[in-house]
Amino acid sequence: MTADPGDAPADRRLASTRLLAELVNNTLDPGYAAAARRRPPGATRRWDVPIVAVGALLVGFLLVVAYVHTNRGAPAAQRVHDSLVERVRAAQDGADALAGDLARTEDDLDRQQAAALPTTGALARSLSRAQLEAGQVAVHGPGLVVTLAEPPAPSASSAPGRAGSVPVAATHILTDRDIRAVVNELWGDGAEAIAVNGVRLTPTSAIRFAGEAVLVDFQPLTSPYRISAIGDADTLATDFAQSASASKYQTLAGASGIGFRFRNESDISLPGSASVTPRYASPAPSPSASASASGSRRGGR
Structure with missing residues (x-):
């Protein structure tokens, strides 16, 4: 009697189904149960419970210390942050006020310059051209x-990488x-x-x-x-x-x-x-000129 070739795939599917059902219903490996049965009753060591208790106390103590330090440092850090924010805002307000004063002064200067200088002619055209080139x-x-x-900027989910590193796209x-x-x-x-x-x-x-x-x-x-x-x-x-x-x-x-x-x-x-005042370098007097100038002053005395 020969086996039907169509029975082999059916047997494999049945075995796979039974294996999946066994994994779902019995999540614990049978070896753990066998080891527990081999262990004699009352084999728990007497120092297991104290060790667990001491470990729990240490973990709780560390959590309390971390909480206390965090809450103590938070107000000081917040005060420093608030102070820096106030200083930055004060500096920005001062810069804005100075910029406003500068703009008003330049407007007044432009009005006085327009009143004092001719509005037509070669000089006026030259001045206008120079102001244009200077950007004033x-x-x-x-x-x-x-x-x-x-x-x-990439989102956190779309930027994989090692913790603490900066994605290339974020630079x-x-x-x-x-x-x-x-x-x-x-x-x-x-x-x-x-x-x-x-x-x-x-x-x-x-x-x-x-x-x-x-x-x-x-x-x-x-x-x-x-x-x-x-x-x-x-x-x-x-x-x-x-x-x-x-x-x-x-x-x-x-x-x-x-x-x-x-x-x-x-x-x-x-x-x-804003108008910028150029500063020019001037050559220093030569040593011979300085010596002759000092000699002439002594001779005059």
Whole structure:
């Protein structure tokens, strides 16, 4: 008598079903029950209970000590935090007040200058041109706006990694070098006036990076960075689109997810910057000139 070939799969399915039912109904391995049966009654060691009690007391003591230390340190830390917040707010209020005083003083200076100087002629045109190039007067006109933005921050669930590490996507991709690269490209393409997030650039402007912010003339700016340039809109758009900077940030937008776009605008308004007093170096007198000057003073006496 030969076995039916169709019975083998049925037997395997039945065995699998019985094994699953055994695992669900009897979660404890039979070996544990056999070991418990082999253990004689009353075999518990007399020091097991004291050891467990002492361990529980130690754990409870450590929890109480941690709780007390946490609650004692919390008010002091909160006071330090509140004090720092108050100092920062006071400094910001003072800076805002000084900025308002400076703006009012500059407006008064502009009115007095307009009243004292001629409004027409070569001198007036030269002065207006110099103020425009120095970025001291507000301007408006057509131009190009370039926007750079950091990629979206990853959520905690989508950022796997070792505990305490910083995901690569959470670090800053854009720095001061990127802002300077776009600004220099726009200057080279014929821009007449540029501002970054509303901060007007001048010949003495500095773009730096500190912490998590880009500093433009010591004013902190954060992403997104809006770089506005006034000039011939068509020329700026054409030259910038064909530049190496635009190609670089197009690539970064696809590879790293940064925000990058630029568009023409028919009317861009840029504020004037605070006036800066240039300081010039002067040569020191030579030793021979100093000696002759001192000799002439002694001879005169």
